[in-house]
Amino acid sequence: PYSLVEISSDRLCYYANIESLNTNDTRNLLLWLDAQGAVVQAKTYNLGGIWGRCITTVDSGLLFRTGNRLVKVNELGFVQWAREYVIPNSTSDFSRPVALQDGYVFFNRLGGSNFLVGNKVDLTGQLTHSVRFNAQVGIGRPSSIGNSSVGLAVTQDVGLGQSSATFLRLGGDSLQIERRLSLDGLFGTGRGLCGRPGSGQAAAA
Numbered sequence: 053p054y055s056l057v058e059i060s061s062d063r064l065c066y067y068a069n070i071e072s073l074n075t076n077d078t079r080n081l082l083l084w085l086d087a088q089g090a091v092v093q094a095k096t097y098n099l100g101g102i103w104g105r106c107i108t109t110v111d112s113g114l115l116f117r118t119g120n121r122l123v124k125v126n127e128l129g130f131v132q133w134a135r136e137y138v139i140p141n142s143t144s145d146f147s148r149p150v151a152l153q154d155g156y157v158f159f160n161r162l163g164g165s166n167f168l169v170g171n172k173v174d175l176t177g178q179l180t181h182s183v184r185f186n187a188q189v190g191i192g193r194p195s196s197i198g199n200s201s202v203g204l205a206v207t208q209d210v211g212l213g214q215s216s217a218t219f220l221r222l223g224g225d226s227l228q229i230e231r232r233l234s235l236d237g238l239f240g241t242g243r244g245l246c247g248r249p250g251s252g253q254a255a256a257a
Contacts (some may be wrong), residue, residue: 054066054067054068054103055067055068055105055106055107055116055148056104057106057107057108057114058108059084059108059112059114059139061087062086062087063084063086063087063092064084064085064086065082065083065084065085065114066081066082066083066085067080067081067082067083067104067106067114068080068081068139069081069101069102069103069118070096071101072140075191076144077098078101078118079096079097079098079099079101080096080097080098080100080101080118080123081094081095081096081097081098081160082094082095082096082097082106082114082116082129083087084129085255092115093128093129095125097123097131098119099118099131099134100118100119100121100136101118102119102120102221103118103119104116104117104118104119104148105117105147105148106148107148107149107150107151108151108153109151110153111123111126111127112126112127112171113125113127113132114129115149115151115156117149117158119136120136120137120138120139120142120160121134121135121137122134122135122137122149122156122173122177124177125149131158133176133177134177135173135177135178135179136157137171137173137179139160139169139182140164141162141163141196142160142161142162147159147194148194149194150181150194150195150196150202151196152160152174152196152201152202152224153200153224154174154200154224155172155173155174155175155180155224156172156173156175157170157172157173157194157202157222157224157227158170158171158173159171159194162184162230166183166192167184167185168184169182169183169184169185170182170183170184170185170202170222170227172224172226172227174224178212181226181227183226183227183228185229187218195204197221200223200224200225201221201223201224201230202221202222202224202227203220203221203222218232218233218234218235219231219232219233220232221243228233243250
């Protein structure tokens with residue numbers, strides 16, 4: 053997984069991992085691109101070679117995820133903080149973090165179970181909440197709803213090429229479920245389900 057995020061009308065940022073052919077050393081890469089796709093700036097970080105995602109932040113910076121580590125950089129790419137979180141019995145999830153007005157949320161899957169863990173950190177990266185959710189198979193792309201809630205879709209295969217889906221709206225303060233909507237008989241795997249920023253949500257099975 054990689055991320056291509058829009059910073060402004062004439063600037064993009066690409067996030068991925070790169071590996072040296074000589075040393076097998078894996079690093080995080082941020083590329084700033086202009087509107088024509090030309091590289092304006094490039095920075096690498098030795099902060100973990102696990103795949104993840106990147107999002108923009110309200111202060112024109114970026115937050116990227118590599119495994120269970122979140123890294124906040126400013127608009128010039130300088131690291132402001134980097135924190136790794138211990139989530140017992142969890143496996144890394146490639147879903148992107150979500151930005152709220154008072155912090156960030158990211159998700160993990162508990163190994164050997166049907167549970168996801170939602171993790172809330174404040175604007176300095178301090179972990180404030182970890183909450184478990186039952187999620188049988190897939191996790192759609194988490195999205196913010198306004199500035200204070202998180203939209204999330206979780207799916208379950210029911211056989212014959214169909215799946216069921218549950219949409220969750222989580223409160224940003226403590227990640228408690230505010231609203232739940234279930235849909236059955238979706239064709240396909242349901243892995244394309246995603247939250248839509250704003251007041252509602254959208255799905256693509």
